[in-house]
Amino acid sequence: MTKRASDVSTSPPRRRSKYTLAPLVLIAANVVLFSLFFVWPAVIGLIYSFTNYTGVGVFQWVGLDNYHNLFGDSTFYDALTRTLLYTVLFVPLNFLVSLLAANLVVNKHAKGGSVARVLFFIPWLLSPIVVGVLWRWMFGENFGLVNYIIEKFGGDAVPWQSNADLSLLVVVMAAAWAWTGFTMLLFIAAIKNVPTSYYEAASLDGAGPWRQFISITLPSIAPTSFIVILLNTINSMKEYPVFVALNNGGPGTSNNLLVQYIYETGFKRGQIGYASAASFVLMLILMAVAVVQLMVNRRVENR
DSSP states (O other): OOOOGGGSOOOOOOOOOHHHHHHHHHHHHHHHHHIIIIIHHHHHHHHHTTBOOOSSSOOOBOTTHHHHHHTTOHHHHHHHHHHHHHHHHHHHHHHHHHHHHHHHHHOTTOSOHHHHHHHHHHHHHSOHHHHHHHHHHHHOTTTOHHHHHHHHTTOOOOOTTTSHHHHHHHHHHHHHHHHHHHHHHHHHHHHHTSOHHHHHHHHHTTOOHHHHIIIIIHHHTHHHHHHHHHHHHHHHHTOOHHHHHHTTTOSTTTTOOHHHHHHIIIIISOOHHHHHHHHHHHHHHHHHHHHHHHHHHHHHHTO
C-alpha cells in the first residue's frame, strides 16, 4: 500500500550541531599532530634501520645487517648494561625519597607543609642541563663544594668524576633530586584520597603509625605506585641531558647510556641506519617493560 504524500514527514533534515563537530575537529587535529610527529618519524626510522643511510645522499637496503652487527657490538652491550644499572639505582631511590617526602608533607603534625612542597617542587622546574651543572659544581673533584668541605674537615678529596661508579652515583642522586617534586605530588594526591576512617579504625585497634603505613597507606596508593615506577623506568632508560651536563658519560665512555650511544652513532659518526636499529631495540625494550608491568599490576588488582 502506497503512503499518501501527506503522511510523509516534511520536517527538514537535522543539521549537525556545532557541539558535535567541535570534538571531531579537536580529535582530528590531535590525530594529524600525532601522525606527523610520532607515526611518520617512527616509520622513517624503521625504514632507515634496514638501510646504510648516513644522513646525506641516497641509501641502500642492507636488510637485517644493522641488527646483526648491533647484537655483536660490545659497545652497545656496555651502554645497555650501564642504562639498566642506572635504572635499577634511580627508580627505587626516587620512589623512596618521594614517598617519604609526601608522607612528611601530609602529616597532620608537620609544620610548613606548603613551603616544603614548593621547595621540593623547584628542582623539577629546572632544566636537566641546569641540574647537571649545579651538581657538577657540588661534586667537582678540584672545585666542588663537597670536596671542599671534606678537605676542610681533614679528609681527602673523593674522585667523584674520575671514578666510574662514583660518577654514576652522582648522576643517580642528581636525577632523583630533580624528579622528587613531581613524584611527590603524585603520592600526595594518592595519600589524601585514602579515607581517614581507615586510619581512625586502625587507631582504635591499636595500630601504630608504621603499621598503618604498611597496612593502609601502601595498599591504597598501589595504583599510583605502579604509575610512578612505570614512568620512572621509561624516563631513566631514556636519560641523556643530565649525564651530558654533569660528566658527559664519563670518565671516558664508561657511563655512556644507550641514548648517548645512539646519538653519537647517528649524528657524530653519520651512521643513521645503524643508530635507527639501536633506537628500535630500545623501543622494544621499553615496550616489553611496560607490558610486563601492566601484567603484574593487573594480576595484583585481580587478587
